[in-house]
Amino acid sequence: MDFKKLREDLSSITDIIYFDSNQYLREKSSNLSKLKQFIIKTEVFLEQIKEDALINKEEKYFLYGTLGNLYRIYGEPKISINYLELNLKYAIEEKLYKKEIISLIRLGEALKYDNKLEEALEKFNLALVRCEETDENSHLDFAFQHKGKCLLELNRLEDAMNCFQSALELRKSKGNSSLIYSTEQAIEFAQNIQN
Template sequence: MTFFSLKEKLLAINKTIYFDHNDYLREKTTDPFKLKQVLAEAETYIEQALANLDKDKKYFLYGTIGNLFRICEKPQTAIRYLEQNLHDVQEDHHYTRIIVSLIRLGEAYKYNNDHERALYLFHQAINKCDVHTEGARYLDFALQHKGKCLLELKKGKEAMNCFENALRIRREKGEPSLIASTQSALDLARKISGFS
């Protein structure tokens, strides 16, 4: 297997992923068997090719595999990959990748039911978005993930505040799918909090 054929498989599995409206909009898959199969192939590939992977390929693989293990309900394995990913990008001082890695790792901790650690990571991501100009484009993502974490902690008003700020940014960006995603999260927060 080549890196590019594995990348295609990893990207294709995204078609099976959806947001579960009955579980705080957590990401799930319609095909757990296929997801586990692709992850097994990815781990085998990494074991065989790790020494030959450049930083960009390693970043892609560790980040994507970490995310998919989270969705596959193996958050501790996800955390292992995502912590390594964060460590690597921090060494390179690649701020946009640090922000993305913090958000991904925060989500893995949330799925591992460590919401406080997740919030800490989301706060770090938000702070980096505020400090580094190139990171500002990820502020809406950091706010949205923080809001979803707060929602799971039954902190509806705080969650709605995050979603409203993310929605404002996303409307400025003008990306319909992102706007719809945040509007859906805001609607769920209002419903759960009794504001709808």
């Protein structure tokens, strides 16, 4: 299998992912065996290319990030954290600010799923700082959204709502209806908790 085919196969993963309203809108899978198949396929591919110096570092970054996300959703946050730390290390070494911010957000999510909420919050805050320092704002809305969801789990509802409102404003300016909907869901969820 080549990298392009693997990416195409992985794009269908969204069909088995949902946000669990019983667990603070955490991502879950409706088909764990299919999710595990994706994980195995991605790990086998990564193992095949690991020692190949000709393989683009970007491909390895993508694979580490993918495995980090899949393991988090699968319920193995410690493995997820390992992959995402590799991602973050690569982004920092290569001075790829956008990738660093994305990696911080993903790592924060994995830490949250590992019930390390304060550490997760630190990663989200660092992502926000890096957005400001580097003037890389393409993922600022994601940083606010994920920080807000972490604050929800810490029962800091007012702070969470402020983050969601910031994310919503940014997402409305982007005009992406699925992102707007995601934030509106989070706001509604937070309002239900408050009531």
